[in-house]
Amino acid sequence: MLNCPGQGGPATRYCSGTSCTRPPLFPSLPLSSPLFPSLPLTCISPCCHLKTFRDNGIILEDFSELGDTEFTFEAWVRTSDSCHNSALFSYAAPPADPTGGGTELEANHLVLANPNRLVLCHDFEYLDIVPDTRGESCYFAFNHTGPSIVSRDGTWRHVAATWTAANDGLVQIYVNGLLVSSARTRKTAPLKKHGVIAIGEEMDCYGACLDKGQGFNGEMDEVRLWKVARSQDDILKYMRSGAGLENHPELAAYWKMDDPNDVSGTGVAIDSSGKGHDLPLSTRPMSSMQSISSKKFSEKLTAGVASFKNNYAMNQNYRCVAHTRSLAPSSTHSSHPSRPPVVH
Secondary structure, three states: OOOOOOOOOOOOOEEEOOEEEOOOOOOOOOOOOOOOOOOOOOOOOOOEEEEEEOOOOEEEEEEOOOOOOEEEEEEEEEOOOOOOOOEEEEEEOOOOOOOOOOOHHHHOOEEEEOOOOOEEEEOOOEOOOOOOOOOOEHHHHOOOOOOOOOOOOOOOEEEEEEEEOHHHHEEEEEEOOEEEEEEEOOOOOOOOOOEEEEEOOOEEEOOEEEOHHHOOOEEEEEEEEEOOOOOHHHHHHHOOEOOOOOOOOOEEEEEOOOOOOOOOOOOEEOEOOOOOOOEEOOOOOEEEEEEEOOOOOOOOEEEEEEEOOOOOOOOOOOOOOOOOOOOOOEEEEEOOOOOOOOEO
């Protein structure tokens, strides 16, 4: 039985100076495919930075840079997790009712879901229904298929997914620059501004309702969000090089993931698009006083509470003998031989 990430504990990282190695989550197994060739890639520096996700995500609120009728997500991705239907990216539209958490349709305004059967879904209330006799789900539009980017040997793969309102809501998915899936989704409504972005998670309500079973287990690098549907030529040209992309007018956000955690452990990934959407990996819990009502007492009770959002609390002296879990995406070094060489 496979020891799935998030269930049996994360792999350990061993670092010494600038030389870092990472044992694979699974034993190294041969993997060959004409569709997903193993790319002979190497690091451009002795130690490269990336972000590791284990059943967690990064939340960014009030995001207003998406285009109206076109979108592209692209990133280098590595995952061995074949157990979870996780999400690489999701965007929740602002709820029509500001007093509530929004509807499922608003939460699924834009979702790049499931590394095992990758699909990009816009304005589908349901990502998948079994059986889907009325054709209501996103997977129905993709004929219930999608490419897998899961790799048991730790191979990095470049993923790009585009959507355009033109051509009846055309979605195209590229892996290593090759077009591997497309669908006319019939979803052509403009993207709504000032929503919430989640990297490595799917939201079931506005900015919250995160399910650990939908949390991405793996690593991401060079995450780019575009206001346009990038062409295959553009994807191929820039998938291995970020040179000249800083402050590109068509970028909505660009996180190179080259910024290590600071000494407090609350790192920030800088937005190289020039739009100012720096990505907080974690935020310290905020302390506040709250009034608590109770049917047993006529007066309200007042107590101090800790508010958690995109954050965690940690006791560094506590040790769990059985398993340990990573509670926030971390910035790490890697010298894996298949690490994508992105030149800045």
